[in-house]
Amino acid sequence: MTPSGTDAPLLQISGLTKRFGGFTALDNVSVDIRPGERFGLIGPNGSGKTTLINCISGAFRTEARTVLFRGEDITQLPAHVRTRRGIARSFQIPRPFKSMTVVENLMVALDFAVATDPMVSAADRHDTAMSILTGMGLASKADASATTLSQVELRKMELARAMATRPKLLISDEAMAGLSSSEVDEVLDLLMSLADHDITVIMIEHIMQAVMRFSQRVMCLEAGKIIAIGAPNEVMANQRVQEAYLGT
Amino acid sequence: MKRNGIFFWVGAVVFLIVIALITKLIGNEYPFFAGYVILQFIVLAVAWSILGGHAGYVNFGTSAFFGMGVYTAVFLFKVAGAPLLVQIAAAAAVGALMGFLLGLLTLRMQGIFFSIATIALTIVIETSITNWRYVGGAAGIQLQRPPVTWPFSGYVQMLFFVQAVLVVLAVAVSRYIQNSWIGRGLQALRDDELAAECTGVPTLKLKVLACVISGALMCAAGAPAAMYLQYADPSSAFNLNYSVSVLAMSLIGGTAHWAGPIVGAILLASTQQLLTVTISSEVNVLVLGVMLVLFVVAAPEGLIGLLRRLLRKEGK
Helix, strand or coil, X not given: CCHXXXXXXXXXXXXXXXXXXXXXXXXXXXXXXXXXXXXEEECCCCCCHHHHHXXXXXXXXXXXXXXXECCEECXXXXXXXXXXXXXXXXXXXXXXXXXXXXXXHHHHHHHHCCCCCCCCCHHHHHHHHHHHHHHHCCHHHCXXXXXXXXXXXXXXXXXXXXXXXXXXXXXXXXXXXXXXXXXXXXXXXXXXXXXXXXXXXXXXXXXXXXHHXXXXXXXXXXXCEEEEEECHHHHHHCHHHHHXXXXX | CHHHHHHHHHHHHHHHHHHHHHHHHCCCCHHHHHHHHHHHHHHHHHHHHHXXXXXXXXXXXXXXXXXXXXXXXXXXXXXXXXXXXXXXXXXXXXXXXXXXXXXXHHCXXXXXXXXXXXXXXXXXXXXXXXXXXXXXXXXXXXXXXXXXXXXXXXXXXXXXXXXXXXXXXXHHHHHHHHHCHHHHHHHHHHHCHHHHHCCCCCHHHHHHHHHHHHHHHHHHHHCCHHHHHCEECHHHHCCHHHHHHHHHHHXXXXXXXXXXXXXXXXXXXXXXXXXXXXXXXXXXXXXXXXXXXXXXXXXXXXXXXXXXXXXXHHHC
């Protein structure tokens, strides 16, 4: 963690409420995420985890000043501008650009999300994409069509594409769902290595071992409300969290 | 990529020289009458595929843009006797504006809703023109061609050449889009709009841009039609056949590559010309329908897609 990072939060969510008709998906959620933090977000299905990241990444609009990124109100910005400011995400169900190859998927990010410098040639951007893919262990699949990838490869490609936008905050939405235990370790190591590169990571996950190993802090949502937040061990020991998960 | 560019432009210049020579060598006017229609459909199909192919937004409003082009020319000719080039340039500007407004109003809707809105656009504009006396109203308007300018020997030859220039322009634009960041962005949003937006693609802006470019080219393609027929009336200028034919040409040719709509337009438009001469103009529509069904079933990615698949098989 950066020493200066402890003061100014990277992401400030304050009094965020999101309703769909009569249903309140998020109810007065407030949380600060520090720069360089590895933050775990847990909660039962339908508790509002994905809604929260949709509000952060811009897929859903929210009220003014409820989401501040690096001290600036981003609630009025469309998703692509938020991406350019440094918020990247992966999707719960992978959403690759199917008509493209793996490396082309990354080129979209490099063409659009990264401030276009006319001096950076297409060949240089291609090199950048390849080095990201190499880091993810996907270099051998660079020219394969995105439709031919396995589940774990798709997850990795989504992370690689998010990384290509040069994020300051990466939100991983259940990147490990449906993977085998060795694959979970692979993806977890990747996320850990990203956090080492000064990227703040919010991880939504149902696999508790992964959350425990990864997170410095964990937040648990239930029915749109924060029921616990703190060190992973404390949150797991919290009675309300256990009730929410085990239903007792 | 650079080498391809040189090949393309050399090809384009050779194409125009050949077209120019043909206008000198062939005395009979009929080949130019028929050829003009084919060239016109190439422009329309290429323009359509910029939005319909790259971005995947199916536009049923080709006839609205085409008809607007025709009537922009009619209006300017009647009001000021504007020369052909001015008519075409003005039509392109009108088409761009129309594309911008249509895009802004409807491209927030995804998929089929956009298509429905474009049909509505055709009806609204056609009705307005039908009730506008100054440009002839429902009865249509006769136009007297001005004398032809040097170096052309006849007005139809000149129109033929002008439409060929529009073909080169449209193809160059479409090719540029396909190979540039615009094309990559459009392709990304066609695959998945939310994922594209979250990867930094300004989806609405790009869609509106594609709609503006596509609209400008379609309107420009329509402008010379007034002088070609020396007559314009709303029900033929805004005929839904343009929308259907152009859509069929793009899909049959294949929208994955800029050459697809050209192949489709040449194939279908010449078939149509042939059928009109040999059997009847009504059979056109039937053949169009049958071909479209056949292609949707047998080669959903069009001729270009079919070719690519065959090449890939051979490669293996």
